[in-house]
Amino acid sequence: MSERGATFGEVFAVREFKVLFGSFALLVAGDSVKMLALSVLVYAQTGSPGLSAAAYMAGWLPYIAGGVFLLSLADRLPPRALMIAGELVRAVTCLLLAYAGLPVWAMIGLVLVTGVFSPVFGAARTALLPDVLPGDAFVLGRSLMGVTSAAAQVTGLAVGGAFLAAVGPDGALAATAGLSLVAAVLLRRGLPRRPARSAGAGSRGAVGQTLRVNGRLLADRRVRGLLLASWLPTACVAGAEAMVVPYLGGQGRAGLVLAMAAVGMAVGEFTVGRFAPPALRERLSLPLAVLLGLPWLAFAAGPGLAGAAALAGVATAGLAYQLGLQRRFVDAVPEEVRGQAFGLLSAGLMSGQAAGAALVGVLGELAGPGPAIAVAGGLGVVVALALAGVLRPERPAPVKEEALPNHGE
Template identity: 80%
Template sequence: MRGATFGEVFAVREFRVLFGSFVLLIVGDVIKMLALAVLVYAQTASPGLSAAAYMAGWLPFILGGLFLLSLADRLPPRALMITGELIRAVTCLLLAYAGLPVWALLALVLVTGLFSPVFFAARAAMLPEVLPGDAFVLGRSVLNVASASGQVVGLAAGGAFLAFAGPSAALAVTAVLSVVAAVVLRIGLPHQPARGAAEGGAVRVTLRVNRRLLADGQVRGLLLAGWLPCVFLAGAEAMVVPYLGGQGQAGVVLAAAAGGMAVGEFAVGRFAAPTLRERLSLPLAVLLGIPWIGYALGPGIVWASVLAAVATAGLAYQLGLQRRFVDAVPEDIRGQAFGLQSAGLMTGQAVGAALVGALGEGIGPGPAIAVAGGGSILVALALAGVLRPSPAPRLARG
């Protein structure tokens, strides 16, 4: 089977629209959370509350993923994505100019963020519809690279803008980016009807479909293969700052990790044929953990950066799972399936950071990173039966 090319992917108008709006979303969200953390710190002088503010935008993924994901299939995708951008714009303006106390700022972010998994799921489920076959996998690779790059750009641009104009103006910039993204989506995407029928309440349907997805052995295996190695990766990355003594050098290592991810996604997505890409899933998943073991030797910033970059290049293992995941779930619940995939990933990363962080308190950051690497290898080997491609039946409708 011949693999798709970047030229073929970007030749699709709908993908260009999804790509452009996604970049605006990622950059805007990073600026938003950075500005909110600065705004809270300015009001409270509390590092703990400032950190909580930075993470507040991601916490609702857990609840939204558990109870609201069915909306991604029961409502038209373009309307959902536009609604998400407009909610983000209004939220940012309220955070910037409404003069809310800190508890209200955090509550607003948490409540409006409950629907973020739904908006992300609508976008993810639309991708295989506009990019059939192997083009879908390459499209996911492009979006993953854009996500890593967008986070770096967002942090750099957000930091510079915060220093120049302050947090309120930075939040206003995010609002403008969201409005631009909404306009791009409205003009660039055609209207499509909802994939699934509206039967029963959103919470009840979400719980039922989540149980159905997790009860299927093939789908459950693919979900776990996408989640579990990343639990240990998030734990290792969470220890980079204390490993380097809280110094700014940690930013160099984390930037190297983002670069390694981008290079791995690009190389495997573009140059590996579809069948090879799927065969590479297991060795790349093992690679995800091996370099972190080197932190037990106490490397300096240069080698720490190299090890982090090599490790995150292994994240390209997920590309070999994407086509199989799309084939495993029916179209009418595809949005919820992708939403469950993302929500579980977010939750697992938070759990991994907390667990490895607790371990680091006891044995030190370097050894904790090494343990996380070893755990990642063991999990990849335990999931070898899933990571090795094999034909399997599609999840039945009903």
């Protein structure tokens, strides 16, 4: 492995990456606006905060079903076609939500059903990155995607709130559909057609193939360790973040803390991805994973708004630990199921974060938000240390010295 890291100039010189990067930014910002608009639309019809919150979360829940049953499609179908299909499904969904006059149960059901395929579309995009960006450029590309995700979510929510006030939820949903159509055109014109990564397993259907390959991936000790190292620490930090609103007693004050958490994530991903050489990046995985949980312990002392924001920003900078796992994950999974492997990684992240938020929420009801946040941080530290064997970089195999031929004999 070369000690020299890739540069932004080298990454953005690749035309296909610029297309993937631009369409991804449109996707994240559009999804943030879509779920916010749907939540407002449901609240306007029902006046129920609970249904409004359920509508906001509906876009994330299908990741579990899609990740368990459909991920093999990411390898069995051409990636460009899959990504374009994802954008078209998103556009149609937004237009139906805006103008079809659906009852609340049908709107939430539509988002749940169409969202089942989201992990497949996302897996096709991620699996294409190592083909477009070989070597260390792939890790920097993933870093840029992480920074973009944090920035687009914050921007999408901030601009989305103002946009909703100006045009209403129907107009915001229509604009989101427009963003999806732009992304579809960008993908169609900017990416060459690539064949499917794998033709499938003969007569096996997508569900059977997905279950078989998921089992195969989880049975591999190396792959399983990398998956758990990606899932568990982030589940703990998600649980801590879920308690920020009740800890500060309102969405307005909590918004500053959550925004600082997004900033910390972006700064950490950018700094480690760009300035740490590949070998150092992998050595940093363990200390950064510990950092991810450590600052939340201070919430046991009841910090105020400024302290809570600073602690959240420092903690989420530790999410850059995952960059040190990226190259190893690509190397560990078979190339013909890379799409499903990345889809499983993503689905586990989403499911783990939902489970972490739910479990820490229960603890918050029993012990209070501050202690619950501290416990979540402590669990994050314990989990990181327990996974130290995976988080530490692998030692290269010793090179056997071979006798050079003696041409003088």
